[in-house]
Amino acid sequence: MPRPSRFRDVLRIGPVKVGTYFDRRGRDRHAAACTAPGCGFSADYPDRSAAELAARTHQCRP
Numbered sequence: 560m561p562r563p564s565r566f567r568d569v570l571r572i573g574p575v576k577v578g579t580y581f582d583r584r585g586r587d588r589h590a591a592a593c594t595a596p597g598c599g600f601s602a603d604y605p606d607r608s609a610a611e612l613a614a615r616t617h618q619c620r621p
């Protein structure tokens with residue numbers, strides 16, 4: 560059974576995507592994940608601004 564994506568307000572900043580979702584406790588969480596091949600960066604933040612900042616300042620590792 561496919562699980563519907565709970566992400567909303569997905570924003571792309573360079574190779575990094577930022578999305579807002581609800582965690583298991585129903586709180587807003589904000590994820591930043593890099594889509595560049597081989598990078599593998601992803602992190603969760605309690606604030607949207609923190610996630611966007613991380614996305615803007617992210618530098619891919621070789």
Ligand SMILES: [Zn+2]
Pocket residue numbers: 574593594595598599600617618619620
């Ligand atoms: Zn990256």
